[in-house]
Amino acid sequence: MKKVLFPLNVEEMWSMWQDNPEAGLLAGGTDLLVKLRSQRIRLKTIICLEKVKELQQINTDGAQIFIGAMTNHQQLLENQVVKSRLGCLHQAAAVLGSPPIRHMGTIGGNICTASPAGDTLPPLYVLQANLELVSPTGSRIVPIEEFIYGPGKTALAPMEVLKQVIIDLPVPGIQTHYHKVGQRKALAISVCSLACYMQLAPDGSVGEARLAWGSVGPTVMRFPEVEALLYGRKISLDILRQCGELASQKVTPISDVRAGAEYRRRLTANLLIRLLPD
């Protein structure tokens, strides 16, 4: 039997955690419970974040959006600001897991699991999301690419919690996309994924471009050299192929039971071609 604690706010959470320093945090449990079941993790006490009110809300002040760590993927999917301004994040939530998983799994859990296949991560990288981490002694802001430094590895300090994700809302003229290849159409872990953020001038030339790939290295990967290739150019098959060639040399995929490294390398390049306007 495990002890499960339900703090109602951050204060209560700290005091419960201090009383049970060995406890683990549970958000939606869709990663944690899998690990507990296979005994990759053992916990006697669990602190459930479900009712901690400071972690719940999605707010925006017009310039930024603040997404509470406990926002589940379904809420993310249904949020109108996310849908209209953060297309890539909306698209990622749409292809994450399945309806039951989307109703349980949270953005905070997806980030803290730090899997290179996490679907919200490539969008958060290109959106240059900042993470607010809180601890009993204060809070700090860390950019997502500094927060995750390896598969399952994060900068979370002992007794620190991800409170919310802060994203600058892109200005009009910015396009974002998310493309995923999994082994089937739903309930599939990504074999390779790509998020992109592109500023397009009225003549169709690219201003700032950001590209982030999932499942082709130990963390989500961005390559400034590849992004630079797009600068000032119009999107064409040719330029996307060039970017793809370069990116496919830079990624470091592995072969596992889901797919081979060579295939993932090729997908790295080919997913870019989906950025061609229809």
Place this chain on the structure above:
Amino acid sequence: MKDSTVAIGTALPRADGPGKVCGTEKYAADYYPEGMLWAGVKTSDYAHALVKEIDVSAALIIPGVHAVLIHKDVKGSNRVGVPESDAPVLADYKVCHKGDPVALIIAESREMVSRAAAAINVEYQALPAVFDPEQALLPDAPVLHENRADKNLLLSGAINKGKGALALEECTFSVESEFNLPAQEHAYLETETGVACLNDDGVLELVASTQTPFRDRMELAHALGLPATKIKISAPYLGGGFGGKDGITVQGLLGLAALNSSGRPVKMWNSREESFKSSSKRHPARMHYRLGCKQDGSLHALSCRIVLDTGAYASLGGPVLALAMEHAAGVYRIENTYIEGFCVYTNNPISGAFRGFGAPQVLAAVEQMIDMLADKIGMDPLEFRLKNAVNRGDELGSGVLMSRSTGIVACLQTMQKHPLWINRRQWEKDAPPFKRRAVGMAAGMQGTGYGPVVADVANAKLELLVDGRFRIYSGVADMGQGNNATNVQIAGEILGQSAAAFELLQPDTERSLPSGSSSASRTTYSFGNALQGACRLLKERILTRVCQMGMGIYQEDLLLVPGRVHHIPSGKDIPLTVIATAMTDSERVSVNSYTAPVARHHEIVNPAVRAAGFPHLVFCFACHLARIEINELTGEVTICDYLACTDGGRVLNPQLYEQQIQGGIVQGIGYALWEDFKVSAGEILSSNLSTYIIPGSLDVPDIISLPVETVEDSGPFGMKGIGEIGINLPYPAIANAVARATGRRIKTGPLSAERVWQALQAEEEQ
């Protein structure tokens, strides 16, 4: 007067629907008897090893652990399996694959079971292992079962018809290819499970998720050393079976546990990982084919070699090979054939029965050969098939005579007239950028029943209850295919009753009668035939009794209608309740036995293959069409449309019929595109459903199912079994489309996005 919704041919709602949807129907997994203990196993760490010592002492001292049993605690033969009894309930002197159970733990909770399993210390002496069936056939290969004269060869055989392979030289055109198909996991929702208890009378009572309660009873008696009369098994609705529960799964362990639990009930329920490890799979197959035709496109010669990997134990490997050989030449007249087959033991997970039973593998191969040959001679693949397909009275390439309803030509003609076929070229041309489209097709059949040697017997029992309703004692388990619902329809039609008049009793070794397995597309065919007889008998008895009750002497004057018997001349009605009370207990029960006819005239194969079930008499037929779209950037295949034309004889219930066809096709699409049971050196790499990918609802298109009805006069109301045929053709239909789209034959299944992408690469590099 009759409630028309019961009539044969109408979509009577499934009798098992409401209970299942509302969650009130109890599956074996739903039983939690009071005071129960959990049972579970410790499995082998080795694919092949001698068991030197099993030290259970550390497990026994864990609080809550009731008992730990090893092979020495088994009082009987400790072997299960049909027809070959070679799988131990608990491994004794050796282990033959990584799923072999070495010790059985009984404890208060599942958690304690797994803790105890970890605490058991087994000393092994590793033996060289063999994982490749071809290598297992070599003279110096490690031998799994030392007592076998044929060593690792479970069964082999050859069919040599006409001039055999030599006739390939007489062909104007010929093609040659090799195919490798992986194991397929049944992946039923309800993993292997049951509860058992030794009751006060010393009877071992089991409730199990099984397709074969009556056979299990005999097997358990033998394995555990009990008289069969001291064993009672009941089989509630199964949460899926597909052949994976055709025989003992956990029943031996459960029985053993209940014999050692001080009278407390015991439950066992495999986790998904345990299920993957211990249950049987579809046989991985390696096939080499040559096929040739004459200038005019008439098939002339076929030669093939089929090697099936049966894994550590025989399971139904022999019969699967026999059926594979029988179906290896497809639905065509081919004068000269040489078909050789081998079913081989290896230290891999066990292979056994799985919907299609060997046919999906060989049809995947031969139907691709047919397309390759059609391409080579520049003939339309459908025309080519029509030209060579059998009619009644013809012999298949495998030498089997088609003496019963034979609707393959009608199926092909139906497809030929369908817009999905007619408009295929235009549809292919309209592919969007970075997509390729192609339409593929395949044709095939499925033999039904047990073949010529094992008697296919069903015994139906029917009772008129005193409340005027009828109870059908089903002898064959319903694993979801809906045979119970069809029983209602058959009985309702003959007895003139509405669906509400029937109570269904699930198979139970004490109350119902042995009627064979729920398998081989024979369930409704055989049990339905038996039930028809039982219904007629009871009807006759009821009407006779009414005559005796003063209604004259002519049964023709009487009409059985819902709840009553109507006397036509007088207009009088006599309620069934009144008639029932006038009858004695034994009069109210009718019993009828049915034995399916067999094909008697075949000496074309060796006796061992014949004994394993070659040939069949009744076949159903089908052809399938798949419209696919390939994403050139990723290799992903999308099935856009799917059409199945099926000759399953007369359709008794269009809804159940369609469910079977669709379910089979979905499972076949999984086999074609995603399902890859990966094993390396005996270790399962795709250990659960997160890496073993089965299709979800978004992965399958709407499926059009067109019944092409023939009348099979030996089947109840003209039907033939269609539980399996649907799974046989998605693989070749999709593979033929992929080949058309990529210009390449992918020889190893499944046709994963990665493999399709590789095929596209290879084309680019050319």
